[in-house]
Amino acid sequence: MAFEGLTNRLQSVFSKLKGKGKVTEDDVNEAMREVRLALLEADVNFKVVKEFIAKVKEKAIGQDVMKSFTPGMVIIDIVNKELTDLMGGSAAKLAKANKPPTVIMMAGLQGAGKTTTSAKLAKLLQKQNHKPLLVAADIYRPAAIKQLQVLGEQIKVPVFTLGDQANPVDIARQAMDHAREQHLDYVIIDTAGRLHIDEALMDELKQIHETVKPDEVLLVVDAMTGQDAVNVAESFNQQLTLTGVVLTKLDGDTRGGAALSVKAVTGCPIKFAALGEKIDALESFHPERMASRILGMGDMLSLIEKAQANIDADQAKEMERKMRNAEFTFDDFLEQMQQVKKLGPLDQILDMIPGMGKMKQQANMQVDERQMDRIEAIVRSMTSKERQDPDLINHSRRKRIATGSGTQLADVNRLIKQFDEMRRVMKQFSDMMGPKGPKMMKN
Numbered sequence: 001m002a003f004e005g006l007t008n009r010l011q012s013v014f015s016k017l018k019g020k021g022k023v024t025e026d027d028v029n030e031a032m033r034e035v036r037l038a039l040l041e042a043d044v045n046f047k048v049v050k051e052f053i054a055k056v057k058e059k060a061i062g063q064d065v066m067k068s069f070t071p072g073m074v075i076i077d078i079v080n081k082e083l084t085d086l087m088g089g090s091a092a093k094l095a096k097a098n099k100p101p102t103v104i105m106m107a108g109l110q111g112a113g114k115t116t117t118s119a120k121l122a123k124l125l126q127k128q129n130h131k132p133l134l135v136a137a138d139i140y141r142p143a144a145i146k147q148l149q150v151l152g153e154q155i156k157v158p159v160f161t162l163g164d165q166a167n168p169v170d171i172a173r174q175a176m177d178h179a180r181e182q183h184l185d186y187v188i189i190d191t192a193g194r195l196h197i198d199e200a201l202m203d204e205l206k207q208i209h210e211t212v213k214p215d216e217v218l219l220v221v222d223a224m225t226g227q228d229a230v231n232v233a234e235s236f237n238q239q240l241t242l243t244g245v246v247l248t249k250l251d252g253d254t255r256g257g258a259a260l261s262v263k264a265v266t267g268c269p270i271k272f273a274a275l276g277e278k279i280d281a282l283e284s285f286h287p288e289r290m291a292s293r294i295l296g297m298g299d300m301l302s303l304i305e306k307a308q309a310n311i312d313a314d315q316a317k318e319m320e321r322k323m324r325n326a327e328f329t330f331d332d333f334l335e336q337m338q339q340v341k342k343l344g345p346l347d348q349i350l351d352m353i354p355g356m357g358k359m360k361q362q363a364n365m366q367v368d369e370r371q372m373d374r375i376e377a378i379v380r381s382m383t384s385k386e387r388q389d390p391d392l393i394n395h396s397r398r399k400r401i402a403t404g405s406g407t408q409l410a411d412v413n414r415l416i417k418q419f420d421e422m423r424r425v426m427k428q429f430s431d432m433m434g435p436k437g438p439k440m441m442k443n
C-alpha cells in the first residue's frame with residue numbers, strides 16, 4: 001500500500017504524544033524532528049519539508065498546545081490540516097468549456113500511464129453521463145493506437161485515429177471537427193510520450209495546444225518515481241502551463257513524496273489519482289482525504305462514495321429488512337459478497353476504514369481474496385433449496401458440497417456454523433430492537 005512507511009512513522013510519533021497528559025516544548029520539538037525525518041524519508045522535497053515543519057510549529061505555538069487537555073490530538077489536527085493544504089486544500093475540479101466539447105490534453109513521459117489514464121478518464125466521464133471521444137495522437141509508441149482502441153472498445157467510447165502516418169496536429173484538429181459533428185462533449189487527446197523530455201516532443205505538444213486550445217492540460221506522472229515525477233512536472237509546466245496533474249500507480253508501494261510535493265513545487269493541483277491497472281481505478285483527488293489516509297485515520301468518505309455509486313439502495317434496504325426479520329439466506333449472503341466485491345480489492349477497502357490499516361499490520365493480517373472465492377464456491381455448490389433453508393444441510397449434503405466446491409468438509413462445516421451464528425446474532429438483535437426500537441431504552 002502507498003504511504004505505508006510514512007503512515008507508520010507518523011503514527012508512532014503521534015502515539016508517543018497522545019499518551020502524554022502534558023506536553024512540553026521539548027516534546028513538540030522532538031516530535032517535529034521525527035515528522036521532518038519521516039517526510040524526508042518518504043521522498044518529499046526538502047524545501048517543502050522545511051516550510052511544512054515551520055508552519056506546523058508556528059501553529060502549535062499559536063494554539064498553545066502545551067495547555068491543551070489533549071495536546072497530542074491538537075498536534076495531529078494541525079498536521080492533518082497542513083498536509084491537506086500542502087496537497088492543494090480542497091479538491092480541484094475538472095474545467096468545463098462554455099461551449100462543448102471540453103478539450104483535455106493528456107501529456108506525460110512514456111510508461112507513466114497516459115494511455116491507460118485517458119481511457120479511465122473517459123470511463124469516469126461516461127459514468128457522469130457525458131459523451132467523450134478518445135483521440136489517438138501518440139503515433140510514435142508502437143501499439144499505443146491499438147491499446148487505446150482496445151480500451152475504447154472495452155468501455156464503449158469512440159476512438160478517433162488517422163493511423164500512425166498522420167501528423168499529430170492534424171489528428172487533433174480533425175478529432176475536434178469529428179466531436180462537434182457527433183455532438184460529443186469531451187475530447188481526450190492521448191499525446192505522444194518520450195522516455196525523456198526533449199525539444200521535439202515539447203514543440204509537438206505546443207503545436208497541438210495552439211491548435212485545439214485545451215481547457216485542461218493534464219500531466220500524467222508515475223507516483224512510484226518520487227521526486228523525479230515532481231521534476232518532470234516542473235519541466236512540463238515551464239513549457240506548457242499545466243492545469244493539473246494525474247498521479248498514477250498510487251496502488252504500489254510509493255513512499256508518497258510525489259503526492260506531497262507536486263502541488264507545492266509546481267503550483268499545479270493534483271486532479272486525479274490512479275490506484276490500479278483496471279479501467280475504473282481512477283478517482284478525483286481529495287487532499288483532505290489523502291491527508292487522513294496518510295495519517296492512518298482512514299478514508300470513510302471515499303468508501304461511502306464508492307458504496308453509493310456501486311450499491312443499489314433498494315437492494316440494501318431489502319437486505320436490512322431481511323436481517324431484521326432473520327430471513328437472511330445463503331442466497332442473500334452470496335449477493336452481499338458480490339456487492340462488497342464491487343467496491344474493489346478487499347485490501348484497499350480495509351485501508352479506508354479508520355484504524356483498520358494499522359490493525360491489519362499489527363495482526364500481520366493477510367487479506368486473502370482466495371478465501372472469499374472458496375466461500376463463494378461452497379455457497380454455489382449448494383442447491384437452491386439448501387441456500388434458502390440451511391437447516392436442510394445434513395452430513396451427507398455437506399460432503400457433497402465439499403466435493404462439488406473443491407473444498408474440505410471442515411471448510412463447509414465452518415461456513416455453515418458461522419452462518420448459523422450470524423443468523424442467531426441477527427435474530428437476537430432484531431428481537432432486542434423490536435418493531436418500535438430498542439427495548440433496552442424503555443423502562
Ligand code: GDP
Pocket residue numbers: 108109110111112113114115116117141193248249250251252274275276277281
Ligand atoms: P503511457 O506510455 O504513458 O501511455 O503508459 P500506459 O498507459 O501504457 O501505462 C504503462 C503501464 O503502467 C501499463 O502496464 C499500465 O497498465 C500501468 N499502469 C497505468 N496506471 C497504473 C496504475 O494506476 N496502477 C498500476 N499498478 N499500474 C498502472
